Each structure stands twice: as structure tokens, then as C-alpha cells.
Amino acid sequence: MNVFKKIGGGVRFLWKRCRAFTITGTSLIALLLAVNLIILQVPLISNTFNTIFGEGGRVLQSGDPGTAEYFTPTEGIGTKSDALAAANAVNERICAEGFVLLKNDGALPLGNYDKISVFGMNSVDLVYGGTGSAEKDSGDSVDLYKSLADSGIAYNPELKRFYDNQKAAGKGRPKSPSMGDILTGFATGELALSEYAGGLDAYVGDYTDAALMVVSRIGGEAYDLPTMSLDTPGRSDGTEHYLELDDNEEALLEALCAEDSQFDNVILLINCGTSMELGFLRDDGRFNGKLKGALWVGTTGGTGMEALGRILIGAVNPSGRLVDTYAADFTQTPSYKNFGTNNGQGNTYFVSGTEQNAHFVDYEEGIYVGYRYYETRGAGDEKWYDQNVVYPFGYGLSYTDFSWEIEDSSGIQNVSVSKDGKYTIRIRVTNNGVYPGKDVVQLYGHAPYTEGGIEKSEVVLLDFAKTKVIQAGGADYDVVELTFDPYYLASYDYQGVKAPGGGYVLEAGQGYKLYVSRNAHDRAMEIPFRVDADIFFNEAVAEGYEVENRFDDVSGHIETYLTRSDWSATFPTAPTEEDRTVGQELIDSMSLEAYIGSGTEVDLDKPWYSARKPRQKRSPMDYGSTEYKLYDLIGKSYDDPLWDKLLNQLTYAEMRYLIGTGNFNTAELKGIGKPKTTDPDGPAGFTNFMTVIDTTATVYDTCFYASECVIAATWNVELAEEMGKAVGDEALVGNERGDGRPYSGWYAPAVNIHRNPFGGRNWEYYSEDSFLSGRMAAQVIQGAKSRGVYTYVKHFAVNDQETHRDANGLITWLSEQSLREIYLRPFEMAVKEGGSSAMMSSFNRLGTVWAGGSYELLTDILRGEWGFQGAVVTDYNTNAYMYPDQMIRAGGDIDLMQDKQPSASGEVVTASHQTAIRRAAKNILFTVVNSSAMNGMGEGIVYRDTLPPWQTFMYAVDAAAAAALIAWGALAVRKGRKKEAAECCFM
Secondary structure (H helix, E strand, O other): OHHHHHHHHHHHHHHHHOHHHHHHHHHHHHHHHHHHHHHHHOHHHHHHHHHHHOOOOEEEEEOOHHHHOOOOOOOOOOOHHHHHHHHHHHHHHHHHHHOEEEEEOOOOOOOOOOEEEEEOHHHHOOOOOOEOOOOOOOOOOOOHHHHHHHOOOEEOHHHHHHHHHHHHOOOOOOOOOOOOOOOOOOOOOOOOHHHOOOOOHHHHOOOOOEEEEEEEOOOEOOOOOOOOOOOOOOOOOOOOOOOOOOHHHHHHHHHHOOOOOOOOOEEEEEEOOOOOOOHHHHOOOOOOOOEEEEEEOOOOOOOOOHHHHHHHHOOOOOOOOOOOOEEOOHHHOOOOOOOOOOOOOOOEEEEOOEEEEEEEEEOOOOOOOOHHHHHHHOOOOHHHHHHHEEEOOOOOEOOOOEEEEEEEOOOOOOOEOOOOOOEEEEEEEEEOOOOOEOOEEEEEEEOOOOOOOOOOOOOEEEEEEEOOOEOOOOOOEEEEEEEEOHHHHOEEOOOOOOOOOOOEEEOOEEEEEEEEEOOOOOOOEEEEEEEOOOEEEOEOOOOOOEOOOOOHHHHOOOOOOOOOOOHHHHOOOOOOOOOOEOOHHHHHOOOHHHHHOOHHHOOOOOOOOOOOOOOOEOOOOOOOOOOOOHHHHOOOOOOOOHHHHHHOOOEHHHHHHHHHOOOOEEOOEHHHOEOOEEOOEOOOOOEOOOOOOHHHOOOOOOOOOOOHHHHHHOOOHHHHHHHHHHHHHHHHHOOOOOOOOOEOEEEOOEOOOOOOOOOOOHHHOOOOOHHHHHHHHHHHHHHHHOOOOEEEEEEEOOOOOOOOOOOOOOEEEOOHHHHHHHHOHHHHHHHHOOOOOEEEEOOOEEOOEEHHHOHHHHHHHHHHHOOOOOEEEOOOOOOOOOOHHHHHHHOOOEOOOOOOOOOOOOOOOOHHHHHHHHHHHHHHHHHHHOOHHHOOOOOOOEEEEOOOHHHHHHHHHHHHHHHHHHHHHHHHHHHHHHHHHHHHHHO
């Protein structure tokens, strides 16, 4: 009783004599406890802090990690600086082989003592990459002038100083748009001629051997490039689009090429990650024959611009080839009127006059994308072709002259092909010119077309090869081999003309041809063959599946697709008001309930239905209690019985957490020894857009690679694989200054299609062609995989525009033929050729079904038809329509969010729901166990987790607050005692 009396007396004393301290201190303690509890116990907050401010690491407690090294870097790569230096060297090679020489009328290479002037505001503000989540810092990138100086090219310092001063004064290209912007114009930043005080001649001096004019265009995530120029500086015509020269660029180019100009050699440098309208390059009369050269450099990453100077002086012979068709008028491309906001006419659905939160895009052009349209429509009509195409797909010049000879085509020429045949053609390439260099040999296939039958492109890319460096003079040569796989020439018959229910078919016929070509329009070297009977390709990789139509509802929405049997009558048109008016049932079909069911109907009669729920542990097991560890599954097949024994040790809560907290990582499962992984963005090199403190970042000091369009322009599969290995070496070094954990996952490569030149992320995707995209991606994947990196190939699928992509999910309508032959093909090749064990789904919808929640896409096609084994992550999931409960049923596995887990209760938690949770957890674990994440994980090797920096700081703040309260409390009590004593004495 005395103890309670003392406590009660103390409380009364504090309340009576130290009331301010008691109220404030108690409140502060309660607040600190609540804040600590919320931050630590709410995964959305703690995981956000981990990403932004840095996560915790691990320290070894026992065992020898050196006995469990499953993946090792390239010899000589031991530190982060080693890996970065090697990666930068690879990037320079990518640009040296990826820059495309478009025009050269004696302009290049420059002479040894040439003195040049560089024009254009963007010469001091190059575009090195795109913006968005995969953006890299370009602050220390090699600029144009350093490249020139490093190659010994004397450039005009006065002119450079002028542009630097203009930039410092705020002139030039505006800040890049924000994510989600819908652009009605964007300024190039080029100066008007009136800005050159005294005229151009005042800045030239004796640097007149050549003028190099720079033209730059941006690109980025979550916005598309403008097809108009409303109230845009530098544009007097609001109907002009962003990808043509503006008034100031035209005026500058014309002034440089004027008769009285001091320059006789003007070279255009095109710094743009997509195609541009370049018809003016063919207009020699307009430029008095002075516009003699043009070089496309794309967007070059950190060190890639170093290759420019070497190419200009001839130390490197350009060998890049275009990855897109360069049309004369972009407004006449088939997709132009069905892209973005449809040129301002709107892409939003209405029901009974009321605007809906539903946006759409119609792929009315069908299979006729890029060269598939231009080569097909221009077949037999050279006049039309010359009027509509400036440079064909696959085009590129060299400083030297190559001759080709077919050494052997006996296995295919004039024979009937078989379904399983693989046919090799050998080509001898000889350098007859005066410069050493590399050449690109392309193989196209032609299938005969029957009017009214299955649509077919005039030609389709089937293979390609790049030679070694062939020495000049005519004595040196290289022999390359091209392989024809009939599968890649087959057409997808979604209408059942020959394949009821859909499937790939190579129709019987005599008019088949292969073309050994320099570009998609070259028909000089022809190899005829035949198909004696229809060949069907309907077999799937996984047992129980076959190739068949999965999206009849999507195909059937568009009434008229473009057909080569009547170009004019079926040419795509912009959606009308009638097209934008739909019934409520279409809007309702976008819901979760419409896909998985509701009430007692949830999951019934669905392909993922399961009547029996798995039995899982009720409470988590610690590491010492589990019999099976994740490392026991290293090298085991997906169907090994040991997987069930491992999964039986987990709780539903653990698996839900693993699924729902996948923002740039996969979570740790301590009980089974599953380490936390680091899975950064992006296609231009490892990055994490959420990091704000460099010193605590997990991802840092990594290579800024050239954009994928430049990588594709190399047409060099060996170099693509080297890039993958360089990425893998960087990954293995990983967080060197932290706990040494590798970067095991990579949100790349990105393989969506350049459907339209105005696509905001064309820089981040390889090409307009599905085969080139798939083949290059597969090689990058193989290289990275050899170093233990799993690649989340993105964005699966048909995420080819940025406008409204995640505004409740862009509704995408297209034929299953175009879906299969163009938009899915790169992903298919990434799985079948590259062996990718990870995939990222997309924001958009196929029809009204979210792609990341489509069983038809993620299970039937990806896992069933293609045999994919691994994990599928969503795109960054802050959107209400991207339901985790739908995702796991469809075949998705990871939510790219700090915390967005599948439901733990409610009507959706059925046996099917719980089965899907277990399956998703298995897919994640299967991907991780076969990666570099398992380096250092094995029997007897035990780690202890360390606190994240922010948590250490939080505890320090708690300690400081506690110390302050104790000090204040001591003073308050002392003062209260004195006051109490004084009152007693007074009484």
C-alpha cells in the first residue's frame, strides 16, 4: 500500500506543482509513441521511407559467403568504379555503331585540319535521354564540344560562348513537361536569326570549313509529343507538329546554306530519340547544294557522345541503321488520327451525353505499322513510295563501299519449306572502299497475298547480322550467316480463314521470296522458295494449351481495319462523336466484379477456379524452425516437389506481404532465408526515381546507357549481349558502400513498339519492328541473366502511347493479328530466345480488361503458349483500377507499390484467392532463387539485419526528445519542491 501511496503522491505533486511539464511531456511522449508505432507498423509508410531515405542492410553473423557464389562478374571487375568504367566503354561502342549516317555528299569525314562552327542553341543543351521514372542525371555527360576536342577537331569558341551566354540568360529549350501533361505544343528552343547581333558572319571568324547544326527533340514518360503547335514560340503555324523543323531552325539552316554564306559544307546533327520529318534533306535546290551531310545520333546517355568526334574525323566508320521508317509526312501515317487525344478531337467515352472516366485508342491500321505499311502500299508504285518515304527502315550509309555475294542458299532456294526447318543463307561481304568498316546484312521474307484473305505485309524482317570490321581495299571480307525460321513469316489468322479459332499459318503457294537486303526497300538479291501445303503453328510450350484466339471481343470492336485490298476505303479515320458514345455496359465491364464475379459468384466458372484452399502455417516460423530454406531450391525445376514443402512453411500474411510490397524490391522472408532484393529501374541503366538522398541511396554510380533506339540502331546482337553483361557486372557489385547486396532485378528492357512517331517513350523502346525489338532485347536479357539478373521486360502489353495510359487504364482496341504479329512478338522472343524469368505488366487495358489483370494475357499466352516461368510485376500501382485481387487471379505476382496487398478478408477471399496467393509467392521465389540474390546464401551462412538510416535517425530524435524531457522534468520537479518547501515554511 505504501508503494501505491507514494505513486499517488508523486502524481498529485506533478499535477499540482509541475502541471505545464506534465501536460506537455505526457502529450509529447504519446505523440512520439504514436508516430513511431505508425511509421514502423504501417508498411506503406515504412517502405516509402526505405525507398526515399535508404533501407537497412545486413551483416554476417556466421558462415562463409564465399562458399556460395553462384554468379561472378567479368574478370577484372572487382569494384563499382571498375564496373562503371567498363559499362561506359560499352556505351561508347553502342553509340559508335548506332549513329546513323543519313546523307553524305562529300561532307564527311572532315579533313585533318578542318575548323568548324557549331550552330544551334541545343548544341549546349543536348538531349541525352528521356524523362520519367527511368530518367538518369545527365549533369556529367560527355557533351558535343568535349567529343570534338577529344578527337582533335577545332571548333569555334566564340560561337560556343555566345550560346552559353544565351543559355545562362534563360534562352533555349524549356523545361521538360511534367508527367501527365497533354501537350498542344512545345518549343524547340532555337534562337531567331535576329538574336545574332550583327548576323551569323559576326560569330564565324575563320571556322568555315564546315557548319555543324544541331537539332534536338525531347521525349519522356507520361506524355506524348505534340501533333500541333498552338501558341508555341518559334512556330507561326499552329498546325505544325513537334517533329518537323520550326521557323527558327528553318531560317538558320537556310542562312547557313545561302549562296552568300561562308559555308560550303553544312552537316545536320539530329539529336532525337524518335524519327523526324526530314524530307528537306532531299531538296538540294532549296539549300544550294550546301546541305551535304546528316547524322542521326539519337539520345546518347552519359558517355556516348564521345563517339561523335571519332565518326566525324573517320576514325570510326558509321555503321548504324534506322530502326524506323522516316516518312515524308507524319500526318499521313495510318496511326496518326488514332493516337493520343486524336489531334485534339478527344479520346474519351460518353454515355448518354455524360463524360466517363474512360479513355480509348483504336488501332485501325491493323498490321500496317511502319515499313509494313509503306513497303506494302508502295509495292509496284515507286512514284508513291518516293513521295511518301524519305528513308526506309534499316537504311544507313557508310564511308566505304561494300559488295555482297550469296555464297550458299542451296538449302532454301526453289525448295518447299517444312514446319520445323531452319534455313541458312551465307553471305560474303567484301570492303571495296578506302575506309575499314562494318556492314549490316538484313533478311526479309515475302509471302503472297490473296485479296480478301489474311492480311500480309509485302516484306517482314526475319533475321540480320553485322559483320566484323572489314579492312579496306577489296582483299578483306567477312561471311555472315542468316537464318530463316518459317514461324516468323507465318501470319496470325484471327478470322479463321485457314485456322478455325485462330492460329499462325504459312499458306500454300509458289510466290514466296527471301530478300538479302540493305534496308526494307531493297529487293536486289532474291531467293525464291515455295510452300506446298498450308503449315500451321498452333502448338504451345506448356502442356494443355494451344495457340488460339484469346481476344475476340477486343478484335471485334473495330468494324473496319486497314486492308491492302482497298487502301483508300479502309484508311483509318479519327473517331467520330458516334464512336465516342457507348453504352453503360461497356463502362461496367471495366470493373473488378465484371471480371472475377461478385457475391457468391466470385471465381465460379473462371479459368483460375480452385475448390480447395492450400493449408498454410497460422503463425510465422523463424529461421531456426524451418526445415527447408530457399537456397535448397537453387537449380531445381519449377515443378520440383520440394517447392510445396518450402511453401507449406509460410503464412498467408507473409505471402501477401511478399506480393504487395514490391516497389523496386522483393521483400525478405526470414524464416526460409529469402533475402530482400534490390530491383531498380530502368532501360537506360539502373536508377530509382524515388531516391532523394544520394548518400543513403542503394542505387548509385551506375552507367547512363544510350537509349534503346540507339542500341537497336547498332543491329549488333553481340553488342546487345555485351550491354546485358555490363549491366550484370554493375549489378553484381551492387551496393558496394552498403552491405554489398547485388541489384538482382532490373525493370528492363522495354519492348513496346514505335507505333507512332509521337510516342513519348519511343526513345525507351527499340523500334517500329517487332522482330528487331525482340531479337535485341533477347540478347540483352541473355547477357544480364548470365550475371544473375532477372529482367522485368516491359510494358506487357500494347502500352504504345502515354496519353491517358493510367487514367483508369487506356482502353486499347486492336485486331488479334496485329496484337500477335507486332505487339506481343518482342515479349514472346524475350521469353523464348532470351529466357526472361520476369515481366512487367502495363497500365492500359486490352479492351476493357486491365492488362495486369488479364488471365488471357498473363496465363493463357505468357505462361501457357510461351512457357514462361517466373514473376510478373505491375507498373507503379497508385491506381484504384489495378486491383491486387484481380492481378493474382490473372497470373500477376508482384504489386509495384510500397503496400498494396491482396485482400485478407471479404467475399473475394475464396479458395481460388488463396491458391492464387500461394502461386504468386512461388513465382516470385522461383525468380529470385535463380538469381544473384542468392549469392552468399547457403547452409550455415546467417545474417543479421541492420536498421535503415532513417530509423536510426528516428530513434536518435526519440532519444534526444527523451533526454530533453528528463532534463526539463528534473528542473520542473526541483522547482516544484522548492515552491512546496517555501509554502510549508510560510505556513
